[in-house]
Amino acid sequence: MLKYILKRILMVIPVLLGVTIIIFFITRVLASDPAPVVLGEHATAEAMAAWRADYGLDDPIWMQYVNFLVSAIQGDLGTSYYTHTPVASELAARFPATAELALCAIIVASICGIALGVLAAVKKNKLADNASMVLALIGVSMPVFWSGILLILLFSATLHILPSSGRVTPLLQPTGGTGFFIFDTIAKGDFEALGDVLVHLVLPTVTLSLYSMAIITRMTRSSMLETLNADYIRTARAKGLAKRSVNVKHALRNAMLPVSTVIGLQLGSLLGGALLTETVFAWPGIGKFAVDCVLKSDFPVVQGVVLLVAVIFVFMNLLVDIIYAWLDPRIKYGAKEEG
Amino acid sequence: MEENKLKFSRRQFMGLLGTAVAGTAMMGMVGCSGGGSEKKGDGKAASGDKAADSITYSLTADPRALDPAYFDDGESAVVSCNIYEGLYGFAEKNAEVKPLLATELPEISDDGLTYTIKLREGVKFHDGTDFNADAVKTSIERLLEPNRNSDQPYASFVFGEEAANSGVKTVEAVDATTVKITMRAANTSFLKNLAMALASPIVSPKAIEAASAGSAITTPCGTGPYKFVDWTKSASVTLEANEDYWDKDNAPKTKNIIFKIIAEGNTRITSLLNGECDIISSVDPSSANQITDGGYELFSEDGMTINYMAFNTDEGGICADKEVRKAIAQAINVEEMVSAIYGEYASVANSVMPLWMAPYDKDVKQTAYDPDAAKATLAAKGVTKLACITYSTARPYNAKGGVELANMVQGYLSKVGVDVEITQYDWTTYKSKVQTDPYDICFYGWTGDNGDPDNFMNLPADSNRSMNVAHWDNEEYKALIAKGIATPDGDERDAIYKQCEEMMAEEQPWLLISHSKNLLGYSPKVKGFYYHPTGVAFFKGVSKEA
Numbered sequence: 001m002l003k004y005i006l007k008r009i010l011m012v013i014p015v016l017l018g019v020t021i022i023i024f025f026i027t028r029v030l031a032s033d034p035a036p037v038v039l040g041e042h043a044t045a046e047a048m049a050a051w052r053a054d055y056g057l058d059d060p061i062w063m064q065y066v067n068f069l070v071s072a073i074q075g076d077l078g079t080s081y082y083t084h085t086p087v088a089s090e091l092a093a094r095f096p097a098t099a100e101l102a103l104c105a106i107i108v109a110s111i112c113g114i115a116l117g118v119l120a121a122v123k124k125n126k127l128a129d130n131a132s133m134v135l136a137l138i139g140v141s142m143p144v145f146w147s148g149i150l151l152i153l154l155f156s157a158t159l160h161i162l163p164s165s166g167r168v169t170p171l172l173q174p175t176g177g178t179g180f181f182i183f184d185t186i187a188k189g190d191f192e193a194l195g196d197v198l199v200h201l202v203l204p205t206v207t208l209s210l211y212s213m214a215i216i217t218r219m220t221r222s223s224m225l226e227t228l229n230a231d232y233i234r235t236a237r238a239k240g241l242a243k244r245s246v247n248v249k250h251a252l253r254n255a256m257l258p259v260s261t262v263i264g265l266q267l268g269s270l271l272g273g274a275l276l277t278e279t280v281f282a283w284p285g286i287g288k289f290a291v292d293c294v295l296k297s298d299f300p301v302v303q304g305v306v307l308l309v310a311v312i313f314v315f316m317n318l319l320v321d322i323i324y325a326w327l328d329p330r331i332k333y334g335a336k337e338e339g
Numbered sequence: 340m341e342e343n344k345l346k347f348s349r350r351q352f353m354g355l356l357g358t359a360v361a362g363t364a365m366m367g368m369v370g371c372s373g374g375g376s377e378k379k380g381d382g383k384a385a386s387g388d389k390a391a392d393s394i395t396y397s398l399t400a401d402p403r404a405l406d407p408a409y410f411d412d413g414e415s416a417v418v419s420c421n422i423y424e425g426l427y428g429f430a431e432k433n434a435e436v437k438p439l440l441a442t443e444l445p446e447i448s449d450d451g452l453t454y455t456i457k458l459r460e461g462v463k464f465h466d467g468t469d470f471n472a473d474a475v476k477t478s479i480e481r482l483l484e485p486n487r488n489s490d491q492p493y494a495s496f497v498f499g500e501e502a503a504n505s506g507v508k509t510v511e512a513v514d515a516t517t518v519k520i521t522m523r524a525a526n527t528s529f530l531k532n533l534a535m536a537l538a539s540p541i542v543s544p545k546a547i548e549a550a551s552a553g554s555a556i557t558t559p560c561g562t563g564p565y566k567f568v569d570w571t572k573s574a575s576v577t578l579e580a581n582e583d584y585w586d587k588d589n590a591p592k593t594k595n596i597i598f599k600i601i602a603e604g605n606t607r608i609t610s611l612l613n614g615e616c617d618i619i620s621s622v623d624p625s626s627a628n629q630i631t632d633g634g635y636e637l638f639s640e641d642g643m644t645i646n647y648m649a650f651n652t653d654e655g656g657i658c659a660d661k662e663v664r665k666a667i668a669q670a671i672n673v674e675e676m677v678s679a680i681y682g683e684y685a686s687v688a689n690s691v692m693p694l695w696m697a698p699y700d701k702d703v704k705q706t707a708y709d710p711d712a713a714k715a716t717l718a719a720k721g722v723t724k725l726a727c728i729t730y731s732t733a734r735p736y737n738a739k740g741g742v743e744l745a746n747m748v749q750g751y752l753s754k755v756g757v758d759v760e761i762t763q764y765d766w767t768t769y770k771s772k773v774q775t776d777p778y779d780i781c782f783y784g785w786t787g788d789n790g791d792p793d794n795f796m797n798l799p800a801d802s803n804r805s806m807n808v809a810h811w812d813n814e815e816y817k818a819l820i821a822k823g824i825a826t827p828d829g830d831e832r833d834a835i836y837k838q839c840e841e842m843m844a845e846e847q848p849w850l851l852i853s854h855s856k857n858l859l860g861y862s863p864k865v866k867g868f869y870y871h872p873t874g875v876a877f878f879k880g881v882s883k884e885a
Contacts, residue, residue, distance in 0.1 A: 032767045032768040032770070032771050033771050036767075036770045036771065036805060037767055037770070038490075038492075039489065039492055040411035040492035040493065041411070041806070042492070042493070042495065042496040042806075043492070043803075044495075044803055045803065047489065047495070050489060051489045054489060082403060083403055083404060084404070084409065084490050084554065084555060090572065093571075093572040093573075094572060094573055097573075097574075149605065152605075152606065152609050153609070156609050156610075156612075156613045157609045157612055157613060160613055160614070163610075163613065163615050164606055164609045164610055164613055164615065165599070165601050165606050165607075165609075165610045165615055166574060166575070166599060166601075166615070167574060170395070170569075170571075170574070170575040170577050170597045170599065171393060171577070171595060171597065173569070173571060173574075173575075175569065279602060279603050280603055280606060281606065282599070282600060282601040282602065282603065282606055282610075284571065284572065284573030284574035284600070285573070288573065288602065289573055292400065292401075292602075295765065295766075295767055296767065297767055
């Protein structure tokens with residue numbers, strides 16, 4: 001296992017190199033010139049030329065890439081053209097918001113998705129199954145921005161019981177903590193702020209979890225159905241075990257393996273920034289920030305965000321594979337090479 | 340075999356995971372129900388007692404910086420103008436310059452090259468240091484060459500450039516309360532520059548010293564009615580009242596001003612209707628009814644903008660011919676177009692400058708709508724096709740973006756036998772394309788900086804092709820602009836700009852379309868709020884009823 005993990009970590013290097021090459025060249029070739037955006041309406045052609053020279057944008061593109069790579073390896077992702085702030089600081093300021101929302105969404109999606117999936121499998125072709133599948137279909141089909149707007153219209157604009165924007169009421173915001181507001185407010189014992197944070201989380205969490213919940217529901221259902229038809233389940237039933245015990249202890253546990261993979265990958269996807277949800281709910285995470293920076297041709301920030309997302313994806317994949325192997329001892333990674 | 344070395348078994352792991360998930364879910368449910376009922380009474384997601392003495396204003400984007408030297412965006416300006424003050428400011432409804440940190444208007448030498456400015460005594464920065472002539476000198480000198488750097492977007496506009504022989508040559512602290520500014524050349528708009536929220540406001544020298552060389556200050560510190568408290572990126576900026584504010588007659592009436600960043604227009608409106616914000620900016624004209632129908636106030640006043648269509652006057656092009664430009668202008672019913680696209684939230688432009696800016700002259704005659712005459716001229720000139728570029732993004736002078744305009748113009752011109760091929764770009768790309776694409780007509784606009792006529796009228800005289808998108812090159816017009824900038828305010832200067840307006844109407848490098856209105860929504864509990872036409876909101880006289 002250790003050898004496998006080391007091998008997978010080494011494989012991350014070419015993947016990340018590939019990602020940096022693609023994003024670097026896409027931004028340089030397809031994006032528009034950042035100079036007019038950065039220098040403003042009154043900038044002269046001479047001032048823009050001087051600025052490009054200052055920031056090395058006149059250098060050959062391969063040289064710009066090498067400079068970027070050398071700095072990135074040393075932990076320096078550069079400085080935002082637009083705000084003149086180090087990219088790492090910009091990302092660090094926004095990532096906790098994205099991560100907190102993603103974690104809440106995946107928890108809600110997992111609990112609801114597994115419950116609905118099991119219900120659908122156990123009650124196959126009955127009302128509960130059909131209802132679960134319709135819900136899953138809605139979750140997969142409905143665009144996030146649409147479901148978000150509907151929830152805002154109902155709970156914020158009409159019923160006035162939930163806030164529509166932001167992570168917390170600014171005057172209650174915990175300061176100087178980790179940036180994970182649930183944790184920070186609990187650590188400080190500020191339960192008024194904790195309530196406010198949780199209230200702000202409700203609508204974005206529900207919106208963001210809908211798609212993942214639908215995927216998890218469908219995966220759980222199909223995996224459960226496969227397991228329920230296995231010989232050992234028939235044997236368990238023949239031995240007279242209680243239905244609940246068979247479904248939960250024998251079937252669900254074995255059906256969870258593929259579901260855990262899906263949950264892991266969904267979390268990786270959500271951690272990469274939920275652009276539409278963050279936009280609709282004015283959630284101050286990295287998804288919305290990345291798009292703003294693309295529109296401003298702020299190359300260093302775009303590169304930094306993409307690199308961060310790639311690292312998250314690669315490591316979530318790795319984590320899923322490791323947990324998978326751990327949960328199911330039959331799986332032996334790299335057996336062929338070792339054997 | 341490795342799994343045997345782990346400290347807990349798979350069964351224990353699954354158990355722990357389940358417990359954690361269930362615990363978090365329960366916490367969430369408790370929080371949801373508790374928090375929900377807490378806010379239910381007033382339906383507002385505000386924060387109990389603390390919110391009673393705060394006003395929340397929605398911004399559409401994160402400020403670029405909170406140091407006047409380092410931003411060029413309206414969002415930063417709205418926040419900063421409450422933290423910092425300049426030597427001068429504007430009157431409430433227009434661009435008339437009033438003393439602020441100066442005690443009176445400057446004494447300007449006859450040649451227009453020396454400004455002697457008397458400063459207010461007893462004013463302190465938020466960090467407790469004194470405001471005086473040395474502070475003014477330090478604050479301005481960091482924006483002058485050679486201290487200036489390329490990250491200061493408004494430095495050259497406000498304080499000029501040595502290479503162009505314009506702007507400020509030296510700043511001298513004559514004594515603690517007197518500053519003498521020497522100019523390289525006379526510039527009547529300089530006084531208005533000093534009243535702007537960008538570059539000009541005076542920053543604490545201590546804060547400048549604490550910042551890294553060539554970087555924005557990290558702790559915003561001015562003399563304004565509000566002090567900086569916190570900036571959470573992409574989320575909010577919080578200010579608190581400056582209890583030691585020097586102008587006791589206009590002391591801040593609200594304890595906290597919170598600027599909340601909400602980019603999405605519909606979410607901004609909901610946040611107002613749900614009580615999360617007290618004032619929202621950049622209301623889309625098509626959503627204005629939602630605000631008034633919900634019992635909220637709509638602020639709708641003229642802004643400082645011009646929305647226009649430019650003809651590419653480059654030699655050899657279709658629109659190099661003035662008669663063609665006139666004929667195309669005759670084919671377009673501007674009044675109908677403005678009414679259809681913007682409704683009552685923009686006014687038809689009869690001059691380059693907005694209605695409220697002197698020296699507006701309503702008698703300037705723009706080309707009248709006359710499709711029959713247009714058809715005859717264009718047929719005689721053999722014009723059957725035009726290439727048009729436009730922008731897809733909403734702009735301050737055009738809340739709907741340029742595509743709707745282009746489509747309507749395409750419709751008008753098809754009626755006179757001209758096909759218009761439209762190419763659209765996002766704004767950032769568009770800024771480059773107006774300098775490189777071979778277009779015949781393009782849509783553009785301008786948001787003024789300082790309320791001075793030169794700031795609008797010099798655009799068609801600019802050598803920068805992204806400013807002068809008509810690429811118009813008229814020596815007579817340029818001479819008028821050069822004369823206007825050096826002529827002191829008064830009848831003579833007004834006459835110069837009136838002549839500029841008439842030349843623009845006659846030569847038709849632009850087809851004037853509209854002047855936009857600033858649209859904001861606000862709670863009826865908010866009292867004393869106004870949005871200045873230069874695009875900032877001052878909060879020192881604003882309060883909110885409990």
